[in-house]
Amino acid sequence: MSDRPKRILVIGGSAAGPKAAARARRMDPRAEVTIIQKSPDLSMASCGYPYYVGGVFDDRNQFLCTPTGVVRDPRFFMNTKGIEARTRTEALEIDRERKVVLCRDLEQGTDSEVPYDKLVLATGARPVMPPVPGTELKGITTLQSMEDADYLRRVRDEGTIRNAVVVGGGLIGVETCEALELAGIHITVVEMLPQILMFLDWELAKLLENHMKAKGAHVITENPVSAFLGENGTLTGVKLANGTELPCELAVVAAGVRPNVDLARAAGLDIGEAGGISVDPSMRTSDPDIYAAGDCVEIPNLLTGKKVHAPYGDLANLQGRVIGTNITDAGEAVFPGTIQTGVCKVFDYTAGATGLSERHARAAGFDVVSVVHAEPDKPGFMGAALVVIKMVAERGSGRLLGVQCVGPGDVSKRIATAAMALHGGLTVDDLTVADLPYAPPFSPAVDNLIACAHTLQNKMAGFMDGISCREVKEKVDRGDEAFILDTRGPDEYELMRLGIGEVLIPLGALRGRMDELPADKDHEIICFCKISLRGYEAARLLQAHGWTKVKVMEGGVMAWPFAREK
Amino acid sequence: MSDRPKRILVIGGSAAGPKAAARARRMDPRAEVTIIQKSPDLSMASCGYPYYVGGVFDDRNQFLCTPTGVVRDPRFFMNTKGIEARTRTEALEIDRERKVVLCRDLEQGTDSEVPYDKLVLATGARPVMPPVPGTELKGITTLQSMEDADYLRRVRDEGTIRNAVVVGGGLIGVETCEALELAGIHITVVEMLPQILMFLDWELAKLLENHMKAKGAHVITENPVSAFLGENGTLTGVKLANGTELPCELAVVAAGVRPNVDLARAAGLDIGEAGGISVDPSMRTSDPDIYAAGDCVEIPNLLTGKKVHAPYGDLANLQGRVIGTNITDAGEAVFPGTIQTGVCKVFDYTAGATGLSERHARAAGFDVVSVVHAEPDKPGFMGAALVVIKMVAERGSGRLLGVQCVGPGDVSKRIATAAMALHGGLTVDDLTVADLPYAPPFSPAVDNLIACAHTLQNKMAGFMDGISCREVKEKVDRGDEAFILDTRGPDEYELMRLGIGEVLIPLGALRGRMDELPADKDHEIICFCKISLRGYEAARLLQAHGWTKVKVMEGGVMAWPFAREK
Structure with a gap:
């Protein structure tokens, strides 16, 4: 290898891409690092879209800014990081033989070839649209891009829309429901499966659904959309499989995302069983000079060993950092996989999960024991709020397999704590004597998570049926x-x-x-x-x-x- | 052994005692369970005293109540748990040969012998008074008992005291400082050591001290009390070793506690190196029929292996439960030890720690690497608050040894999460790719704890000095x-x-x-x-x-x- 600087090319400028680029540049300051980004924006904090739409904050630049208020535009990337970021530029094709990527400048309409020594794919994911008639109607959107967020924020600010339907009761769906409900729009969430938030088991999802209904939202489960209805090209309603028609002027489709693997597939890279780009623990694809991270890859679920698509912004960042290390010979970093930890706020409730739900654990072949535990999250005199926990463990070994939590209390702490217990391979017995921080402003003397483990231990030992x-x-x-x-x-x-x-x-x-x-x-x-x-x-x-x-x-x-x- | 019911006698009715009693009764419903309690109250939520004193709530019964508002008095213990609780009763002497405890009814002044098959010692701890003149003066108190809390609450409600000194800048000291400051009393906290909150390293303790000062409290470190000053038997001031005199009408001594081992020592039970009753992992003392738990015992620090006195209400409960299992043949429960996790709220800041501080780790002989990391606890657009984390790990192995955290942000979550990482024996590398719950209302895309691990990893790998x-x-x-x-x-x-x-x-x-x-x-x-x-x-x-x-x-x-x- 010659002594010329290493050329690192990153396709995708949202989360994993910029992280890989910045880390690589810091690890190898001589490297020439280029980011190719189709959209005009870079490093968007896209998980924050629902809060902008809901009016939690008003300045859209906050998505694009550093904590000190500097917009992360190409000039910022060049000046502070020495990285060339080309926005409004699309990667059209990877030539692995010649190690070049054919790119199109979407402003100028000109094509050019960009050479690489190491290529990073962070091409993200695409929203799934239900395969029903009418998806082309005006008034149907997703909440995946800055443009979507801008559109829905305008909807909120103009205040002309009375009824909206959110298609999909997953994480984005329920967050969007809250955002639009807070904007004074009457919302119906439509979910084809028997429950919302599939990372929860039914009984906890139902508690959250009840809360959403108490807050004024309609929730319809086990009833897929069969058509979007319209007049003159504009949405007028959503029709469900059971014939129900929901009149509405706006539909937000939040029916999940699929890894965007077009470029990778066309280049002959391996695509995996879960539909994402295949990577090894170093985040390397089937081509040793091409890495991939974020919503476009599939990674192992650490509990089942099976590959899953886990499109979370936090994991994208962690994977990007691993790549930044590995493509610069700064060490051998490993991203072992996910335990599929997630959390969301919905009105006054929070819902979170880490590891496997009981349903998932059974489907993965585990012999499962579980328990539901409800308790205030602090002593009563400190203004406690309820949290309901479901804990899932392997029968026999007692190994923790998953924890779900729902309620108005401090759910996020319990999920973070449980996530770390899963990473440590702890058992229910371990949890019963865990030394967690206790003071009345923060938890009961025996934390809810430990108390839940006590109950599950009682159940496993036959003291409680x-x-x-x-x-x-x-x-x-x-x-x-x-x-x-x-x-x-x-x-x-x-x-x-x-x-x-x-x-x-x-x-x-x-x-x-x-x-x-x-x-x-x-x-x-x-x-x-x-x-x-x-x-x-x-x-x-x-x-x-x-x-x-x-x-x-x-x-x-x-x-x-x-x-x-x- | 005869078929008569097992007689279980518990000395101490605060936390560990009632927990052991209730668990034992549930595991062996035929057992005759008796609690001997010197004070008039039972199952006091004593960690809540500062919040009652500070006016967070007004009904003192909330200390003594179940979550549904039933006072845990002897009648409650008998009716709901089938446990005989004798309050205002003092255990005077244990006769291990005859397996009886000599008890005095403090109301009647009569003595009687109570037989046991299994005895549980939960005799708690006693406040340490500085060995200086004047400790008998009126106006000097601790905040250890219901009576102390009642007294300080009266002080607050009467509003006649203008100046108070808190002796000791530990957990109780700083909580008491806040409580009295909120009552409009001008407070000086006096600490003999070079910093407050010894579970933190100096630089984090200093941030908390700065916050206390910004809130109007005075804090004096490295300056022990040399005398309490008084007139006509009433406190008028506190004199420090450097000659400073602090005029005050009230002094709260919060200079730590020592295990109350008088009964155990007199009975010939082993007392350990840290001054607490020696117990094995089943919480059994040197007498196979006597168990002990809570503030009167010493237990292993799981990171150093050394015995420590860890007087925390949460551990007392966990230990009590372990005893309840072991004395009823309901299984073999184990309390392996503590990682000395603690947290406290002080005005708008929270401070917490788990595992070893850098100072403790070095003292224990570890080759240590550490880092301080400061960052908002959420994305800026969600109304973030700062948390400063210090992470300590073993050089070479990278094994996590401890985490401290201070700031106005969500400290308690980071400490709980870190505590579980310590229980799982995780390394800094493990933390850099941990799958924690992320959503903008709860954390940055890369949680502070993970970002701190990234920084420490960079430092360990030589990328950052x-x-x-x-x-x-x-x-x-x-x-x-x-x-x-x-x-x-x-x-x-x-x-x-x-x-x-x-x-x-x-x-x-x-x-x-x-x-x-x-x-x-x-x-x-x-x-x-x-x-x-x-x-x-x-x-x-x-x-x-x-x-x-x-x-x-x-x-x-x-x-x-x-x-x-x-």
Whole structure:
């Protein structure tokens, strides 16, 4: 190899691309680093679009600025990083033999070849449009680009639209729902699957759905869009598979994204089972001089070993940094994979997950044990807010497989903590004695995550026979004869009850009122309270008195996702 | 062994005791469980005292209540848990031969023997009083008991006290400082050591001290109390070792606690090197039928292996649960030890730490590498707040040894996350590619903890030569001739500067202004910016241009703990 500077070419200027470029330039200051970017903007903080649309802030430049307010335009990249960034430039074709990329200047309409020694693909992902009629109508958009964000922000500011439909109840869908609802637009979220937010199990997703409805949004699940309806080329409504027509002037499609692998595929690079560009742990593609990162690649799920498409901005940055190291001989960096950690804010609730949901874990072949735990996130005197946690572990080994969390309380801390526990390969037993930071402004004396591990440990050791709210509801609907025991206080019962034929015997009175329970000691009894701590206490007591089929309804009233009385 | 119920006796009714009792009762519903408690109250949430004193809430019963508002009195323990709790009862002596405890009813003045099969010691800790004259004066208190909290709350409500001294700048000391300052009392915190909050290294503790001062509190370090001054038996002031006299009507002593091991020692149980009752990982003392937990025991620090006294309410609960399992043959539970995780809120700042500080790690014999990293805790457009992190790792292996964090931002999440990383035995490299939850309301795209790991990794790999703010200040004070380069923008510089002879060359202009740098390529150059990200970029550039001694001032202006100009 000659002594001329290394030529590093990066295709894509959003997250992974600029990160790889900047890291490479710092590691090899002699390198000639060029970024090719189709759109006019660079380093957009695209995860912030919903907050701009929702009016959390007003200056769109904040997407494009450094923390000190400098716009990350080509001049900034050249002056502060010594990187040439060509915006409005499209990469048309990779010639791997000659190691050049054919690029088109979209302003001038001229083509040119850009040579490389190392090429980085950060071509991102494309929104999936439902394969139904009418997608070309005016009034249908996604929220993937700066242009989309600008458009929806204008919609908000003009205030002329009354009804909108969000197609897709994933992360972007629910965030967009909040943004538009805050803009005074009446929103319906339409999801083809049986629940929103597929990274959660059904019972936690349902709690979030209930909250969205309480905030005024409509949510329709298990009902795909069958057509966009219009007049004179303009959207007038959305039709669902069951025939429902939702009149609206705006539809935001948030039905997921697919890796944009066109360039890579055309160049003959390996594409993987999940549809993304195949990379090894150094983020190298099947061509040793071409690397790829961000939304265009697939990476291993560290729990299942299977390749997944994980289009998250944080992972794009981490992968970009790994590439910046590896293409400059600054060391051998590795990106081992993802545990698919995610979080989103939806109105006053936060929902997050890390690792595998129970559904995912079962699908991946794990023998699973799980529990739902509901509890305030601080002592009551500090102004606590509820968080509901679901913890999933491998039966036998007790290895943690995943944690989900939903509620108005501090969800993001519990998910971050759980994510690190997964990275460490910890077990449920490990979590039961974890040394987490405690002070009343931040958590209960036993943090919710640890308390949840306690409950799951009890369940795994056979001290608690848990039953989910959903199973209880199904039993009741089937007419099963389980005795349902509410162990709360009379005042709590007065305030609100489940209305499923439950019998109130407060825990403190239970020792003296056992004659009110089924005489048949093999009759199923399901205990609960507000969060099922007293329910568990009651269950232990009844087991000690000979009842053989005593269950605890996990999470109690606070995790009950169905209608209540009063 | 006969078939009679197992007699479980618990001495101490605050945290560890009731937890052990309740768990034991649930695991063995036939057991006869008795709690002996000297004070009139049970299960007090004692970590909440400062917030009651400070007026965060007004109902003292909230300390004693379940989340649903039921007071945890002896009747509650009997009715809901089947546990006999004897308050105002003191355990005088353990007869291990006969397996009885001599107890005194403090109301009646009568003594009786209580037999046990398994005994649990949860005798807590006692406040340390400075060995100086005047400690008997009226107006001197601690904040350890319900009575203390009641007293200080009356002080607040009556509003007659103008000046108070808090003796001790530890966790309780700084929390008490905030509580009394909020009550309109003028506070001086006096600490004998060179810094407050010894779980932090000096530079982070100093940032917190600066914040306390900005909030109106006085803080005096490295100056022990030499006497409490008084007239007619009432406190009038506090005298310090350097002769300073601080007039005050109230002094709160928060100079730490010592394990209360009197009963255990008198009974001949092993007391350990850290002064606490010796226990094995099952929390069993040197007597196989006696267990101990909470503030009276010593436990292993999991990073050093050495026994430590870790008087935290959360650990007390976890240990109590382990005992509840082990004394009832419900399994073999283990409490492996502590990583000494702690957090506290002080005015608008939070300070926390987990694992070892650099000072502790060095004292324990580790070859240490560390870094300070400052950064907002979210994207700017979401209303970010600063957090300053210090990360400590073992040189060579890269194993994480500890993390400290201070600032107005979300510190508690970073400490909880770091604590779990320590439990998992993760390395700095592991942290650089961790999959944490990201969404703009909760964190930057690369979480502060990961960004800090990136910086430490750069330092360990030799890409960054870090220097602490303190070392820079010492250099400047010594008259060292280092060239100090501020790489921020002119507007930032106008707003505020360090005033240590720094030269402003904005990063974006640096490539064109290298002639303004020392011509001698071996001259030391120290680069910084607001958070030293641009400082790092500048350093890499200068290194590439041949300067050999280029350092980055870690954390930049935001971590600078000394006076600034403007």
